[in-house]
Amino acid sequence: MAPLGPAGAHPASAEPLSRSVFRKFLLMLCSLLTSLYVFYCLAERCRTLSAPVVELSGGSEEVGALGRGVLAAGPKELALWPAAARSKRLLQLQRRRRRRPPASNNDHDEAAWEEDTPGLAAGLGGSGAGSSVAEAPQGTLALLLDEGSKQLPQAIIIGVKKGGTRALLEFLRVHPDVRAVGAEPHFFDRSYDKGLAWYRDLMPRTLEGQITMEKTPSYFVTREAPARISAMSKDTKLIVVVRDPVTRAISDYTQTLSKRPDIPTFESLTFKNRSTGLIDTSWSAIQIGIYAKHLELWLRHFPVGQMLFVSGERLISDPAGELGRVQDFLGLKRIITDKHFYFNKTKGFPCLKKAEGSSKPHCLGKTKGRTHPEIDPAVVQRLREFYRPFNLKFYQMTGHDFGWDG
Ligand SMILES: Nc1ncnc2c1ncn2[C@@H]1O[C@H](COP(=O)(O)OS(=O)(=O)O)[C@@H](OP(=O)(O)O)[C@H]1O
Numbered sequence: 001m002a003p004l005g006p007a008g009a010h011p012a013s014a015e016p017l018s019r020s021v022f023r024k025f026l027l028m029l030c031s032l033l034t035s036l037y038v039f040y041c042l043a044e045r046c047r048t049l050s051a052p053v054v055e056l057s058g059g060s061e062e063v064g065a066l067g068r069g070v071l072a073a074g075p076k077e078l079a080l081w082p083a084a085a086r087s088k089r090l091l092q093l094q095r096r097r098r099r100r101p102p103a104s105n106n107d108h109d110e111a112a113w114e115e116d117t118p119g120l121a122a123g124l125g126g127s128g129a130g131s132s133v134a135e136a137p138q139g140t141l142a143l144l145l146d147e148g149s150k151q152l153p154q155a156i157i158i159g160v161k162k163g164g165t166r167a168l169l170e171f172l173r174v175h176p177d178v179r180a181v182g183a184e185p186h187f188f189d190r191s192y193d194k195g196l197a198w199y200r201d202l203m204p205r206t207l208e209g210q211i212t213m214e215k216t217p218s219y220f221v222t223r224e225a226p227a228r229i230s231a232m233s234k235d236t237k238l239i240v241v242v243r244d245p246v247t248r249a250i251s252d253y254t255q256t257l258s259k260r261p262d263i264p265t266f267e268s269l270t271f272k273n274r275s276t277g278l279i280d281t282s283w284s285a286i287q288i289g290i291y292a293k294h295l296e297l298w299l300r301h302f303p304v305g306q307m308l309f310v311s312g313e314r315l316i317s318d319p320a321g322e323l324g325r326v327q328d329f330l331g332l333k334r335i336i337t338d339k340h341f342y343f344n345k346t347k348g349f350p351c352l353k354k355a356e357g358s359s360k361p362h363c364l365g366k367t368k369g370r371t372h373p374e375i376d377p378a379v380v381q382r383l384r385e386f387y388r389p390f391n392l393k394f395y396q397m398t399g400h401d402f403g404w405d406g
Pocket residue numbers: 114115160161162163164165166167217250251252254312315316349350351364367368369370
């Protein structure tokens with residue numbers, strides 16, 4: 001009998017220690033690889049399963065369930081969905097976001113949407129109240145998902161100041177295929193030197209088929225704006241909300257008065273010489289209302305068919321009717337109808353039945369629909385006479401009688 005080895009094993013049947021350890025290691029590696037492979041296959045199977053589809057037009061419970069599911073999921077879970085499902089999810093989230101009120105009746109929030117709030121354009125980059133309320137959550141999510149892209153606007157509400165431009169934009173945002181920047185970019189009048197890339201970066205992300213929009217009412221009276229917008233794209237659709245120039249002038253004055261209560265009276269600002277009745281056309285409140293003159297400049301760069309003139313008066317008396325025209329003009333399905341509006345007696349204006357993202361009604365803030373001061377009727381009459389020939393010219397140019405002259 002041969003002597004036992006040091007470990008007590010028979011020397012002929014015993015393997016060297018290192019070999020047995022190596023075998024065990026190989027076995028473990030194989031089983032690890034196998035389980036990794038099985039895990040990978042399972043993951044792949046999950047990946048190819050379609051994400052649950054929720055009917056967009058369905059009841060609020062379904063939308064609520066979707067919101068909880070998606071919002072509870074982290075970016076990693078979202079990344080596991082196939083691209084088409086992710087697009088749909090993003091679209092659903094965008095629709096949910098649009099239902100959230102972009103500006104509450106809170107004065108501070110509303111002020112962020114005013115055209116003349118200083119620093120708004122800079123705020124669009126992230127710090128402005130308007131931009132952060134409207135864009136940050138959705139934009140961030142889109143960024144995480146790497147879905148959608150920022151586009152230059154295909155349609156712009158170019159004017160007119162105090163015409164009802166905010167109401168039009170807020171109503172349009174109800175449409176699932178419209179994405180609009182909340183605050184006024186003022187690119188073509190104040191920030192043109194920042195370049196188109198800067199401008200595009202202000203825009204919200206859009207998916208295919210969605211229209212990017214913005215509104216800056218001062219464009220209509222900016223001499224350089226027509227050529228600049230045409231240089232961006234000759235196909236840009238232009239929307240102008242016009243309102244009786246006399247009421248518009250009083251509205252404009254009322255806004256200034258609310259910020260600087262010590263300004264002279266409307267009557268004294270209207271005239272160069274009150275006794276001769278000579279109107280001061282250099283006063284911007286008067287100048288902006290000479291629509292025919294401003295329009296001439298636009299028609300040098302755009303055919304009239306590429307411009308839509310919305311009646312500010314009808315936007316109040318029949319918002320769904322005007323929104324129907326706008327949706328047609330933009331090539332959108334008529335989704336915004338009279339079902340979306342109700343007349344709020346306290347506000348004295350039409351409001352949205354449902355604010356974005358909630359079931360609550362939503363009216364514009366208190367800077368929209370201010371009470372105007374009493375103006376001497378003789379001055380109003382003189383202004384009517386002043387505007388009449390310009391109005392008639394404007395009706396001719398647009399092929400539309402807005403009915404401001406009786
Ligand atoms: N639905 C609704 N709610 C409130 N206000 C409404 C609405 N529709 C139109 N309007 C009229 O909009 C006028 C303000 O116009 P803008 O939004 O173009 O003003 S701004 O140029 O952006 O400051 C504002 O002018 P004022 O009444 O003089 O305040 C309103 O008459």
